[in-house]
Amino acid sequence: MLSVVVFLPLVAAAALAVWRRPGPRAVARTWIAVSAADLLLVVWMWTRYRGGIAYETRARWIPSVGAGYHVGVDGLSLPLLAMTALLFLVCAVGSLRGTRRAGPYAALFLALETVCLGLFAALDLLLFFVFFDLSIVGMYFVIAGWGHGDHLRSALRFFLYTFLGSLALLLGFIGLYLGSRPRTFDMTDLTRNPPLADAPGTAALVLLAVAVGLAVKTPSFPFHTWLPPAHTDAPAAGSAILAGVMLKMGTYGFVRIAMPMLPGAWQRYAWVFVAVGVVGALYGALVALAQDDLKRLVAYTSVNHMGYVVLAVGAAGLVAGDARAGELAVSGAVTQMVSHGLVTGALFLLTGVLWDRVHDYDLGRLGGIAGRAPVFAGLTAVAAFASLGLPGLSGFIAEFQIFAGVIGTGSPGAVAAGALAVIGVLITAALFLRVLHRAFLGPPGELTPRVTEMRPGELAAVTPLLAASLVIGLFPRWLLDVIEPAATAVVSLVSR
Known part of the structure; x- marks a missing residue:
C-alpha cells in the first residue's frame, strides 16, 4: 500500500507527459483526482496504524553495497506523509486558473509529490539520498520554468547551494556505511547497531557532514541564504511546497538519521x-x-x-x-x-x-x-x-x-x-x-x-x-x- 501511495503521482505524471496536448481542464482534473486519491490512501493508512514501523516493504536493489528498496512508516513519518499529501492537493486546487503550460506544470508537481513522499517513507540511506537529490532537481525546474522576477538566477542559486549540501550529506552517508558492521545502508539496522561507536573522532566528522547537508536543506543559519530569493521568485505553489514540505527533509533527517545513528556524537x-x-x-x-x-x-x-x-x-x-x-x-x-x-x-x-x-x-x-x-x-x-x-x-x-x-x-x-x-x-x-x-x-x-x-x-x-x-x-x-x-x-x- 505504501509503495502505491509513493508512486501513484509519478505514474500520473508520466501519463500527463505522454498525453498529447491535453486541455487545461483535463490536466486540472487529473492532477486533483490523483492528489486526492493519494491523500485518501494516507488517511486510510493512518486509521489502521497501530504503532512501530508499519506498511513495510523490502526488496533487493543494490545488494553489493547493502542497499535495498526499504520503505515503511512510523510516528515520525506518517504525520509528514499526511501533511505532504494535503499540501500537494491544495496546490493542485489553487493552480486551477491561469497556469502557463499546465500539462508540464502538473506533471512536474506530481513527480515532486512522489519524491517527497518517498523521502519520508525511505528506510534506506541510499534511497533517502536519491529522493533528497531529486527534490532539488524538481524544484529547480519549478522556479526556472514558472517563477517571476529574476527567477533563473534564483533557481540556479537554489540548485547549486542545495546540491552542494547534498554532496556533504552523501559523504556522511558513506561514512555511516563504512563504519557499520556488517556494512549496510539500511536505516533500521544502523539505528539498532550504531556505527562508529568506538571511533568518536570519525563519528564527529560524519556527524559534521550529515549536519551540514541537512542544515542547508532546513535551512539553518548560516546556510539559509538561498532561501529568500528562491521563495520570492518561485510561483506560489512552488513556495508552498518548498517551505511546507521540502524544508522538513532537513529537520526530519536530524530526527531520523543523525540522532539515532550517531548517538554518542549527538550527545557530545x-x-x-x-x-x-x-x-x-x-x-x-x-x-x-x-x-x-x-x-x-x-x-x-x-x-x-x-x-x-x-x-x-x-x-x-x-x-x-x-x-x-x-x-x-x-x-x-x-x-x-x-x-x-x-x-x-x-x-x-x-x-x-x-x-x-x-x-x-x-x-x-x-x-x-x-x-x-x-x-x-x-x-x-x-x-x-x-x-x-x-x-x-x-x-x-x-x-x-x-x-x-x-x-x-x-x-x-x-x-x-x-x-x-x-x-x-x-x-x-x-x-x-x-x-x-x-x-x-x-x-x-x-x-x-x-x-x-x-x-x-x-x-x-x-x-x-x-x-x-x-x-x-x-x-x-x-x-x-x-x-x-x-x-x-x-x-x-x-x-x-
Whole structure:
C-alpha cells in the first residue's frame, strides 16, 4: 500500500507527459483526482496504524553495497506523509486558473509529490539520498520554468547551494556505511547497531557532514541564504511546497538519521545544535521584521520556525537533561514540522493571491486591503496568528512543547537557550501585526484598488490548511498519540 501511495503521482505524471496536448481542464482534473486519491490512501493508512514501523516493504536493489528498496512508516513519518499529501492537493486546487503550460506544470508537481513522499517513507540511506537529490532537481525546474522576477538566477542559486549540501550529506552517508558492521545502508539496522561507536573522532566528522547537508536543506543559519530569493521568485505553489514540505527533509533527517545513528556524537555536540537553533530563531525573526517585501518576510519566518526545531532536537541530546523533557522537545519538533507546513503553506498561497492581483509584494504600496477583500484579510490574519503561536491553533501546541521540553531538561545552557528563543515568538508577533497594520488596515495604498476578493479555487486551497491548523490546536490528541511513542523511541536511542 505504501509503495502505491509513493508512486501513484509519478505514474500520473508520466501519463500527463505522454498525453498529447491535453486541455487545461483535463490536466486540472487529473492532477486533483490523483492528489486526492493519494491523500485518501494516507488517511486510510493512518486509521489502521497501530504503532512501530508499519506498511513495510523490502526488496533487493543494490545488494553489493547493502542497499535495498526499504520503505515503511512510523510516528515520525506518517504525520509528514499526511501533511505532504494535503499540501500537494491544495496546490493542485489553487493552480486551477491561469497556469502557463499546465500539462508540464502538473506533471512536474506530481513527480515532486512522489519524491517527497518517498523521502519520508525511505528506510534506506541510499534511497533517502536519491529522493533528497531529486527534490532539488524538481524544484529547480519549478522556479526556472514558472517563477517571476529574476527567477533563473534564483533557481540556479537554489540548485547549486542545495546540491552542494547534498554532496556533504552523501559523504556522511558513506561514512555511516563504512563504519557499520556488517556494512549496510539500511536505516533500521544502523539505528539498532550504531556505527562508529568506538571511533568518536570519525563519528564527529560524519556527524559534521550529515549536519551540514541537512542544515542547508532546513535551512539553518548560516546556510539559509538561498532561501529568500528562491521563495520570492518561485510561483506560489512552488513556495508552498518548498517551505511546507521540502524544508522538513532537513529537520526530519536530524530526527531520523543523525540522532539515532550517531548517538554518542549527538550527545557530545548537542550544545552546537542548541546554539544554532537559538541563533536561527532570533535571526530569522529579526530579519523578517525588517522586510518590506511580504514574500521575503514569510520566507525568513521559516528560518525562525525551523530554528525552534533545531533547538528542540539539540536539547534532546543533552546528556544532563531529563528524558521526559527530551521526549517532549522531540514531540514538539515533529509537531512544529507539521504545523509549519500547514501554516506557511497557507501564507505562501495567500501571497500568491496578492501577486495575481497586483504583481507586487511591497508593503509600502499596500494598505486598507481589508475594506476591499475582507475574506482575504481574515484568512491572512488567521494564518499570521497561527504562525506566531496563538493558543487554539497548531503553532501554540508545537511551540509550547518545544519550550517546555527545552527548559525542562534542566541543563543551564538549555534553560538559557529556551528563554532566549521565546523572544523570537514576541518578535514574530510584532512582525505579523506590522503586516496586518500596514497592508490590511489603515488608508488605502496605491495598489489597493487592484486587489479583489479571493476566488472559489483560492479559498478551496487555503481553507483546508487553516482548518487543519485549528483542529490540531483545539484537539491535538489524535496527532500527539501518533508522534509521542516515536519521540520516546528516538530519545531512548540517543541516550544509549
